[in-house]
Amino acid sequence: MALYEMSDSYTLSTIPVTSFTSMGIYERTHLQKALRAQISAITPGVKTMVLAEEFGDWVGANRRIDLLCLDKEAKLVVVELKREDGSSMELQAIRYAAMISTMRFEQAVEAHRKYLESIGSTDHPEQSIRDFLELDDGEPAALSDEVRIVLAAATFGTELSTSVLWLNKQGLDLRCVQIRPHLLDGRILLDIQQVIPLPEAAQYQVAIREKEAQQAVVRTSERNLTKYQLTIGDRVYSNLAGRRVIYELIAEAISQGVTIATITEALAGKGGAVFLSAEGRLSEEELRARTGNTGSGYFCQDSLLLHAEGRTLAVSKRWGDQLMDSISSVVDLISSPAIAIEVSTPTMDPDIVRFGGYEIMQDQSTTITIRKEGVVCSPTKPILRDLAAQLSIGVNNSAGKEMNTRQLGARVIESIKALAG
Template identity: 30%
Template sequence: MFRVDRSQNRLSRLVQKRFSDLNLRERDHLQEWLANQPDALGEELLIIQKEFDGFDETRERLDLLALDKGGNLVVIENKLDDSGRDVTWQALKYTAYVSGLTKTQIVDIYQQYLDRFCGGGNAAVRLCEFMEVEDLGEIHLNPGNDQRMIFIAANFRREVTATVLWLLSRGIKAQCFKVTPFMLSEELILDIQQIIPTPEAADFMIGMSSKENEEKVTHDTQKKRHQLRYEFWQAALERLHAKGVEIYRNISPARNHWLSAGSGVRSCPYQMIFSRDEARVELSFTRSDAEENKWLIDQLFLEKDALEAAFGGEFIWRRMDDKKQSLIVYSKPFDGYNRESWDEMITWLVEHIQKLEATFKEPLARLHRQLRNHDEEAA
């Protein structure tokens, strides 16, 4: 790895180190880094436990246990300078152990992790947020034999890489990541590279995996709710079109629990939400720059009284400091999965999405102009 000196138009090599030379330890350092930044492994992962020892009749511990976006459990085994000979055997045992975990057990394991390491929180709610669903019943966790293994080390022995390649050829999902520490003056830099399968070969190997993995069946509850939502949004859009609501003129029904429409400001859509227990209208701030999202909601909050008076109700202002997104929400309880409630629910949504647009159209446009002027001045 090299540092580029642009003033001299030269490269200078960073000093590669061993973890042992830096007095870094597997559990106290590498494991903690990955637990707090799992997307360093190239995808969104949710860490649900570390040093997991919840196995019957054994005191063994796996380093990190995670979930991927497909609801699959991921066993992560960390080593430092040397992978050792037995890491694949360890990971296979751990993966076999966790293959039988039920959804209830996984939620309990994650709740224990939140309580012990994260200062608390609601495991079910966070799982729904991670899986981007409205209700825990829609999530299918730990399906079939789709458990995964990730191996992390500075150097891998040949017997380890050969075993991982053999597992991949049999449709078992396994990856090797090489981690290398470098020093730049007093600054420690960590390079993390996937070496098996190589990123270029990953799609090909996935395509060659077993037919069972390719033809995963969507959970029955999820399919039914997708169809229910699609039918609800069909009816809602018919009403919106009849009322001449322009922002939804070119929107099609979807299977999601939300239906978005543009506000005229990039990544700040109006949204209607259809859930089991309520209907909501929202103004969502999802720009790529979290600071812009917080600035927008803060500026609008300064006008809170006037905006709520214009709308005719009190909003829930969700700044969400721990997330990139922010929301302004107005809701009403409904029995959403009861079709007999739909007429009243749709009437409410049509009325309040129009009020939401009328309330925020001018303030949003004004703040958008300020953002553009600021960007032009900075340029």
């Protein structure tokens, strides 16, 4: 179909089709660079992120995938580009799809790391992928067994079109996107349309297959089921996920008047992303609008928003391997009441030692609990400092900074065990 310009007098003028070759536009140097920055242009209806460019990390092959992408269903997407005729593209793309079909999540992270470095981005590769897939902290990450293919070219011949239609009928997911250049007053206009399958038909053709794949992923997925029991004074919170434990502790610290700055400083390893915050007493919707953040990584529900120092705060859900260190750091900010954290369904016996009238315990979550005459002692950090002095061991780590409660507790327990012989 032609592209037209409508004049003020409502007459139509054809904008002639040109070619990338005649305009000196090359696949990798120009077209590929433009599409990687706007990958949605050739993936209509399917949210997609670019994992790698010119990917070829496989044994025994010297060819490279133009753009290797990932969609929201954790399916890898092979994108192949031709600036003119797309003849035989499908055969090459199928070979590439077969070669990457066994890619593991950690390999995808490594590929994305190299890509981010190549474009000068400082984003964290694994977190970028997990955020795109909307995976919670601790949730296992795995790629789908299915691989999608997107072929983008100015024209597709009958042989290729027939082949793609037949392959789709056999259960593959190949899409042809036509990119036709037009020149208007020195400006380059691109007419980009998915031609196989047509967007309306694509939804019908792949909906059932994608639903079945999604159900299979749900059935086989193994989430992190570790739960904790948090006790703050006489309040007991049972069956909490780790991220909810730190939320309740931060809420307690704020209720006791601990400042936002103090909490943020104690959790400096989080990189300043402890809170989603804005001035005023806001609702969830208002907070999102004010910050321009979707809030997907924060406890944004109205009932869970915190308020302090004239601000509305949503606590982060994403703590990764810093979770237990962060919990210890917040516990150290709370002077009273007594706090205890235990794994709800422990799978191994806790590490318990006794010294100086205290019972020091480290459970499988590495949380340190100190009891004296059966009563939980809080805060634990001052007691650990005293015990460390009695044991003649240092309280600083290799960087010269004081260890957090979990680390110092582990060192104290180790020293007591060594002393006992």
